[in-house]
Amino acid sequence: MAEVQDLNIERLHLTDMEIHICGSQQCSQGHSYGPAVRDYFLIHYIHRGKGSFKVDKKEFELKRGEGFVIWPHLLSYYQADQKNPWQYSWIGFTGLKAEDYLKEAGITKAKPFFKTQKPEQISAIFNQMTETGNLKKSKEIKLMGLLYLFLAELIENTEQQLKNKDLKQEYLKKAVNYIDRNYSRPDLKITDIASYLSLNRSYLWQLFNELLNMSPQQYLIEFRMEKAALLLENYKLKVKSAALSVGYEDPFNFSKIFKKTMGISPSHYKNGQTNR
Incomplete structure (x- = not known):
């Protein structure tokens, strides 16, 4: 059963970030959605299981600790695995800074997916998002804080990956130089x-x-x-x-x-x- 919170926020589109919707779902075998379009960014994070995401004639197979982002006004389709269907959480948002934050985290239209090195920590953030449905006055503020926290984790993860890539390039350079000399x-x-x-x-x-x-x-x-x-x-x-x-x-x-x-x-x- 899906848990959905539609926040019905007044959409000024002049703020850095504003949240539209969030929720979670344990999908049934082969459960699918689309092809359809959204008018906001929609992140799906996979807690367990696996499935596929299709956009712009490309298909991505994704599993626990990974996720995908639906870009506004892009036709997309996603489906749970037939044997091991995914459980995921989602959060939809817009804003002047939305695309910039995603790009900082290494997520673009050409690469609309991500992988975290801290799946338990990210799952905990999304679980807290779902739990905000019980709050009365501070729901929107807490959701916004959790979204920023999630994006910050992704950005730090991307920075570490870049450092690792730089280190790998340095190792390769030394290996090639060693071969050249020997x-x-x-x-x-x-x-x-x-x-x-x-x-x-x-x-x-x-x-x-x-x-x-x-x-x-x-x-x-x-x-x-x-x-x-x-x-x-x-x-x-x-x-x-x-x-x-x-x-x-x-x-x-x-x-x-x-x-x-x-x-x-x-x-x-x-x-x-x-x-x-």
């Missing part, structure tokens, strides 16, 4: 790079896949092959010498990897026979 070592291993950065191998693998969409091993191979290509083309080195120069003691193995990576054998590449 790629010619035949004994170079991915664990050496991880040890140099004081990271475990699995985190290093995750880092490269997240930021470069490839594993550290694949990056090292491609880096070595690009270096070998330059040596073959500019210095006309023999295949064996080019292999040794980029860390391969077995020229046959080097040639096999070079062809797989570059699409042509090293001897053909050296002679300018670039047609595959």
